[in-house]
Amino acid sequence: MSEVKPKRIAAAKQMKQVMADHFLGIDAASRDPKRKVAWCTSVGPAELLQGFGFEVYYPENHAAILGATRQATDYIPHANAVGYSPDICSYLTADVGAFLKGHTPLTQAYGIEAVPKPDVLVYNTNQCRDVQDWFMWYARHWDVPCLGIQTHRNIGPVADDHVTSIAAQLERLAGELEAIAGPLDPDRFRESVRLSRVCSELWEKVLRTGTAQPAALTFFDGTIHMGPAVVLRGTQVAVDYYTALLAELEQRVSEGVAAVEGERHRLYWEGMPVWGKLRPLSQQFLELNTCVVASTYCNSWVFNQLDPDDPYRSMARAYTELFIVRNDTVKEDYIAAMCDDYHVDGVVYHDAKTCPNNSNNRYGMPQRLSERLDLPHLVINGDLNDLRCYSEEQARTSIEAFVEQLDQAD
């Protein structure tokens, strides 16, 4: 039987160029003594850093590239050997392990010799505590400052005091950054917030083409095309890219073009991608005529609260209304609304061994939501980057059996 081919997204070519320009630009900045480089966590205060004129580099994106190119598992043991446990974030261990061995996938992709040396590392613990430990490792290595925002966690309704305290941390951070990069350019800061907001709105519209029946894109497409939303938000380049991508996908919707030919079932993905297995997983769902139409993960870069007229407070609100820092009641309401909106037939939870913050299956949520929504669920054991924690055969069989179960229910 010939392999069913995934539908190509034409804008992917543009995205490759955009990402190449991004990495080459940072590489050039890191070698220019007049320019400053900041490392930032994926949902860190990128807009503020841009307001100071920093070139912003995102180690989580670098770690995901290590995962997607199936190199992460080779480097994790080197970080384990210097005391970073195999049980902690495999983004951290893959990234630090690769650095210890003098390796970066950017060499093969773009001819870049090494990751850019930072002038400052800036984190927001909204993703996890591990990002702080991760950045501190590099801060010690290079003897550069490591600054950060300490998030609130298990937040129910977001209250003014949550926002006020994060906004205060952001303003304090701005003072610390000024000592490194000189004064903030307030116009540039507001413009960055504005562009982030536009990028975010476009990205959300891109993802919402998954609500079409049949869906115009899959979760797996989303994990690839989210790159600019993560590393280029706050720039016109990202806005231009998502304008083009959205036009292509809206065309698909208007013509009834399916991302998964013969779409029979629609699923929601909760949790991290298994970066090293995106292709085989995408292919399996394709062959099962099943489309993973939406995910929490890809929607984690939608920040519609950003407001250029109130940059600090709106950033604080955007980074506090984030799914990952909310309590289970809010998370369950969110997933329930998404399942309804995207008309899904079931939910797949990825229990990522080294990422407890993004594994929402561990405290009874799948059972509660299945009962509440009358939707079946499946839990896959795996990991974002450490493929030693992933059994391909078991995952394949579980997914196939889950789709058989959905077939029986039809």
Place this chain on the structure above:
Amino acid sequence: MGLYAGIDVGSGYTKAVLLDEAGAVVGRGLTHSGADFAGAAERARDEALAEAGAELGQITACVSTGYGRTNVAFATSNRTEIDCHARGAFHHFPRAITVVDIGGQDNKVIRVDDRGRRINFNMNRKCAAGTGSFLEEIAFWLKIPLEEFSGLADRSTDPDVSLGSYCTVFAKTEILARIREGVKAEDLARAAIESVAKRVLETQIITGTVVLTGGVVAHVPRIRQILAKVLDTTVEVPPEPQHTGALGAALAARNLANS
């Protein structure tokens, strides 16, 4: 007369079942899977044909299942072992049941409604805990052939002996320590089976009748009583429990041919 074949290529053994047009089992095959899944499937099928006194050409449809299900070139179609164990178990117990399949490399808990449709399923995590491999390892360390393991456990006299760890490596270390302390092999064998049964308890809430299938109950029948005690419920075992998946596959083949 047309025949329907089910081939279950498991990690340890490959099983075959042949059904006649009325749905009666007329042939069975059982062979080590080894490294050549395709060859094992042919051997199991040929063994079943020999028992049935039938020719290859009489097979009108064949469904393969198990880890090696995609390696069976002569199969008409394939289904997961989760589907096939559910079908096979429901064939013998046509009511709402929970199927517990404990095989060489994994265990599965499958809830089936009173119409034979699956409601949900769980598999063990990527670990030998709760599988036949765990018992094989323990038998090896106790220097007991696996076929004698169940009989040995039957002679256990101290119900308080238990294994604290379900990790196969840690359990082996624990067993060596217990042997040094003078704990009897009979009690350790029973404790090891109980450890496997307790892993089933963790997978989901289990109520009502449990149907126990797979290679472990075929080779270690003592697990039936131990599982019933651990789960505090009735545990049924179908005829030839190791062949339940192959039977389910043969039933699927029959459906396929008649659809």
